Amino acid sequence: MGSVSGTMGCNSSVAEQSSEKAIRAAILIQNWYRVTVARLEMRRRYSLSIFQSIEYADEQDQLQLSNFFTFMLDHCTHPDSVSPAFTSPSVAQEADEDLYLREFEKKVDVPDSYHGPRLSFPLTTKDVDALLHAFRNEQLLHAHYVLQLLCETRKVLKEMPNITHLSTSYSKDITICGDLHGNLDDLLLIFYKNGLPSEQNRYVFNGDFVDRGKNSMEILIILFAFLLIYPNDLHLNRGNHEDYVMNLRYGFTKEISRKYKDHWKEIMFLLRDIFSWLPLATIIDSKVLILHGGISDTTDLDFLNALKRNKLKTLMKPPKPVGNRQDQVKEIIPKTTPSKHIANQKNVAGKKRRTSSSGSTEPSGSDLTPDFDMKEWKQILDILWSDPRSQYGCTPNKCRGGGCYFGPDVTAKLFKRYNLKLLIRSHEFKPEGYEISHNGKVITIFSASNYYEEGSNRGAYIKLNPELNPRFVQYRVSECTCRQNLRERVGTIESSALMSLKEKIYAHKAELTSAFEQYDLKGTGSISVNDWATAMDSVLQLELPWRMLQPQLAEMNPDGKVDFMSCFQDLNIDRPIKEVQPALMETLCRYRKDLEIIFNIIDKDHSGLISLEEFSQTWKLFASHLGIEVDDESLDKLVLSIDYNKDGHIDFNEFLEAFRVVHRLDKKAKS
Template sequence: MECTISTMGCNASADYSKHKYNETAIKATVLIQRWYRCKRAQLEVRRRYSLTIFESIEYADEQEQTQLSNFFTFMLEHRVHRGEVAHTSSGSHVSPDADSYVIEYEKIDVPDSYRGPRLSFPLNIAHAKALLNALKNRQLLHPRYVLQLLHETRRLLKEKPNITHVSVSYFKEITICGDLHGNLDDLLLVFHKNGLPSEINPYVFNGDFVDRGKNSMEILIILFVFLLIYPNDFHLNRGNHEDYILNMKYGFTKEVLKKYKVHGMTILYHLRDIFSWLPLATLVNNKVLIVHGGISDTTDLDSLNLLERNKLKTLMKLPKLETDRKNQVKIQGIPLGYPELSQWSSHPELTEEERKQVLDILWSDPKKQHGCNLNRRRGAGCCFGPDTTEQLLKKYNLKMLIRSHEFKLNGYDLTHDGKVITIFSASNYYEEGSNRGAYIRMNPDLVPRFVQYQVCTSTGKRKNWERVKTIEQSALQTLQERIFVHKQKLMDTFAKYDCNNTGRISVSDWAAVMESVLQLKLPWRTLKSRLVKTDPDGNVDYMSCFYYMDTARPMHQVQPTLVETLCKYRKDLQVIFNIIDEDESGLISPDEFRKTWKIFSSYLGIHSHDEAIDKLAQSIDYNKDGYIDFSEFLEAFHVVRKLENKAA
């Protein structure tokens, strides 16, 4: 009996211990899961606010672009006239017709030493495959072939209607791609996953082929080659970045001039014309409308189909009053004179209503609320609600609207009850690991199937928290640059809230000042801990906004506001210099620097004393020949994080 009792006692003790162990293990598991989910949530918050920073600053840059449009137009026209004379004097052949800037490609010799891809027309799929392989290996297509390709592309596009009609079947599904923005690897990955274009594998590329990325020219070459091979099964829509004014700001102009030094300007002017001939929209089975940006409450497909689209070389336009003011600019007492502006930046051939029709479909974005209003984030187009979408779909008996134009974390997004689809095909858009790209496959049922992807170099080798940290640091760096270039205005506004001159204001006041000055619509309270320091009472030390920033080049004797202005407009100054750099050497002399700055500052109405400009010019480290690499000089003003540990 004792033995039995003893046995029973041991079993009870063992069961109790096992129960306690299981309970502890369960509690530990729950705690680990809770900790893991908390960390994942924190990482996701950091990633999302980082992407919000990138997106907000991108839209703010687009707004600022409009005030410089006419100026860049004048500068580019000024260079073209000189370039035309230079080409003529050097024996190049310039056609006297409407393509006066297009050198006859037959007169350009391809040397035997050229080892890149060679094209012969008419093109076939063998040419396309050879070209893809060459461009994948970063070979450059000879300018003779580029100009011939552009000539043939323009001829074909002129025959296309404003709205392209395509049909699909179960044996011929269509693929729809969004923004690529110069990311060649994304295009190559799409072709690898989805197959090359063909008569049974049609494609629609929905604009924004260029700018921001490093391989915009290669993307255009590939797209134009397939367009010529499969003119009935390969379709291109115009995006808002197929605009020569935007190209000067966002990198495409610089890319072409760098890759094709001798014929760069000729290529650019041919492309300016080609972009204006790109179709504006695509209709799939008369049920799915594909446009780059979106619609408005005044969008009229019948009007769009009738207007002369090639007359819109650019959609960038300043109000007349602003243009008149700019035209009165004088440099050192001598009027600049802007006779070319009227023919370049205005659109006398089209009515304002026709221009607005195109502007809306290239620049607009959907919103959740009903109604249709001006797109203030971008400074152009509209923000349209679900009622506007429903109105257009009902009017034209459509099923859905597919558009691009907006960064999307997963490469696509559905709004307005799935009736508006955004497709974005540039992965790693802001930073490596920031987002996936995607494309749409669609059969006659017109049910979209999304295919996601992401180009990986080092992304797959890094942990999630490492990728988020990189994205966050890059976003904060970009935001701090913007804070720095508005430093004086921020300090003046902070002072209005700090009546006792304590250097401290409330969190609410700090957030209000940041938003009112920077106009970025960011979650400033969430970002507070990353941008400023607070005292024990929770008030913000507003001067700590600038503790983490400085210019890479010390300028103790230079006017501080001049340095801030140079930082703010360094990209625009680079554009101006690219235009006035006749020998395309990338080098600038002290006199050229003064001239560049004075022209630009006079145009913008920036008042800076000659003495301050001279000190700035003298602070530059010129080489033994008295020149400096202008790109390196501007990068020296790039706002950077200080290396020393601020906490220490």
């Protein structure tokens, strides 16, 4: 018995040791997994911060250049063929609208070869089903029906108040959706999960239907069609991207001109008017306020409800009494002011923005609608551009360049004044599709999934029940994300974000080099990490964690200092052009998007070509507005070198490609 007992004791001891090893191994694996996931999450978060910082910097550029774009539009694109019924909200011209439509129908026949939806008005659910089916199959709606739909939509919107009031007593839930930004798949997925709009299934879409994505027009057509069928059950609020100047930069105007080459001007000018007629906010059960951006400490809902919203076609600049046309040109296009150094360009890229007493930031410039009051403009600007923050008070929204940051106290003040319970807004990217702030009083809802990159974020919408308790529904449209593991998804997002950031860095190469050299007093080519981060922050002003990003952007020397020129070593212009000033090349890189907008404005026939003289004049005009010194000889050489086939015209796509920043494989990637 003793030997048996001893054997059993030995077996027991071995089992305990084995179990202890297994537990230790499990703990080690668990710790490794947690550390790995934490690192991946850190990489994901800083990648999303890069995307968002660059996006907001672009919005600031758009605000600063709005006067120039408006000037170009007014002098280069006013279409003689467009009826006043499309371009003017004047009551005296409303009678011309139906007449113009009848004339248009005679001129624009729908050919027998067209196999898309054929709409008849008033619309029915069968028409919308046909539209949904066609758009799923990437078909276009004929311009004949698009213009009919837009004219009918404008009639309905003009009858709506500035602030729409809804009640949950007529239905179980109301669904609130945020930014869609041209992502048709997200809208179709929402309808699949939540059902189509109807009298029993009501929706509020909270602005930013267009820009960035490739199907903004299809989204508008679907939403407008449902609005015509269910005007009391589907509601649309205006977003900051329902603005024709914003559309020039962020893609919607280009989308319209590409899809409707023969009639894009009529469509664009009609949409310009329609956007101005979109309601500004929605209130549910007198307790829940829904608007696109946010509020300021001067937001007055009664005032907003009484103003004439359609007078303001763009928010990109404040109104100002206008003198004669020559005065406008002088103000918008100042005389060339040679900059002492290209590093000064950031300071002269636009007039300084004015800060109002309430803390909101106002872009500078003059407006071409002098009858619009400054207070009216500011009230609308604040509700479409502002963002909530945890800090108390109302401060300038420096990241976006317009609106304000509003704190919990500002929210509480507005709620007390109007006896509100909840503010639902959109306007900001959120990784999970939504975010709750200000002690549960403010909800941000963002409905465009994969906004920056495949797998970058979920989309979401809100189901609001009669008790006004929000329920969040998340989703993500995906074709390949589900086949990627977490590391692969984060790697894709990080790689795309760093590529965008490196392009931004290269476009400011001269400024950054000058800033680095101020810390490199001995001319060693290296500076401390802190000095490198300070220089990056002062020039790019992106509010990014530069010290954390340094290993991804610049190499370290053995002495622990940053080799600052290594920021640019894996970057290059796609097609180096000899005998052209490096500073000019970098400047052109920086303003590629803006030059593309200007090119499309000048290219009236949308042929994709402009003459060498037109391009030279355009660049000189643009440089004059920015206060950038232009070397005529260098510019002439540049223009001639871009004309590869020597036909006397420039294909702007080739021009953009010529100044595209390419990423060469660095040593780490090769190894």
